[in-house]
Amino acid sequence: MISPLLPKSLPKSRSVPFLVTLFMTIQLSACGAEDFFTAIAPEVASGTDSTIKDITIISGIATGSVIEDVDPDGDNLLEVSGKLEITNSDAEEAAFVAKKINGDYGDLDIDSSGAWNYAADNNQTIIQELDANATLTDTLTVSTVDGTTSTVAITIIGVVDSAGGSNSAAVISGADNSSVIEDVDPDSDNLLETSGKLNITDSDAGEA
Incomplete structure (x- = not known):
């Protein structure tokens, strides 16, 4: 209950503005200096919604x-x-x-x-x-x-592999076949031996 302070002699036709919470203005029609009134403001919902998802x-x-x-x-x-x-x-x-x-x-x-x-x-x-x-x-x-x-x-x-700017397959050449003959052992170590050399060509640096 709110009791405003009113002049003791107030014309009945006069209105007094009264400011309450939430900047609401209530017009009071006074009936006498001893009158009282009650102002009721609507409730305002507050709080947080626990269902709101946190942002990642x-x-x-x-x-x-x-x-x-x-x-x-x-x-x-x-x-x-x-x-x-x-x-x-x-x-x-x-x-x-x-x-x-x-x-x-x-x-x-x-x-x-x-x-x-x-x-x-x-x-x-x-x-x-x-x-x-x-x-x-x-x-x-x-x-x-x-x-x-x-x-x-x-x-x-990709790396800069060659002048042509691309990877290429290795090419193997050289002595790729040979033979030995039974009992032909020039160095008398009882081993039948032959040798040769393979050559590899690859334009990719480090791959030949």
Whole structure:
């Protein structure tokens, strides 16, 4: 109940504006100095909707590249690594699904923190036949524990192999057949021996 302060002598025809909560103006028709009135304001709903889904934001390193025949550790794998970052106000959902993901040319391993490593077999025909500076793209999809998905794109780059700018098959030539004769042993070591030399030609550096 709200009791306004009114003049003791108020003409009955006079109206007094009264400001209440929510900037609502109520007109009071006074009947006398001792009158009271009650102002009721509608309730305003408040609170949060617990069903609203937290937004997941993925950032970080989502691309990488490898170069044909460039294999520093000698394991015959073309490798590159990176790390994705995840932001979610729900700590339990701020993680990736750790797994190995198979791509078109290689595999990507990712852990729950977003650290990933991609590896492709360098001996794949499609990689070895890449023209100079030609590329292949392997796109792999990763997921977070709340179902949000993102991609990591890896570019495989062909090397400058020859003047012609493309890989070529090796050509083998030279002494490719011979024979020995029973009991013909010039050096008397009781071995029948022959020798020759094969030649290899390959315009790809390091492959001859």
